[in-house]
Amino acid sequence: MIQGAPTDLVWYEDVEAAVQAQRAGQVILAVDLTRQRLSDLPPDLMLLEDLAYLMVNRNRLQTS
Numbered sequence: 712m713i714q715g716a717p718t719d720l721v722w723y724e725d726v727e728a729a730v731q732a733q734r735a736g737q738v739i740l741a742v743d744l745t746r747q748r749l750s751d752l753p754p755d756l757m758l759l760e761d762l763a764y765l766m767v768n769r770n771r772l773q774t775s
Contacts, residue, residue, distance in 0.1 A: 713764055716741070720764065726753045733759060745769055 722743045723729035729739045741764035742756070749770040756762065 713766070716764055722764075722766075726755045726759075730755050730758050733761075740764060742766070 720741050722741045723732065723739060724743050726742060726744070729742055733739045738761050739759045740761055742759065742762060743766040744753075745766050745768045747770060749767070750773055752767070752772070756765070
């Protein structure tokens with residue numbers, strides 16, 4: 712998906728599921744929010760301390 716990313720990287724497609732997995736002790740490195748029609752990034756992304764890869768292709772994010 713992303714050039715240079717590990718091939719065994721686990722991608723989460725739901726921020727809430729990623730946060731729950733982190734609370735269960737998993738390290739969350741990648742979230743794919745592609746095509747979710749977001750206008751803003753979910754605030755819970757800030758809870759994912761180890762997040763290194765975030766895909767937001769084909770969303771409707773607003774820029775300031």
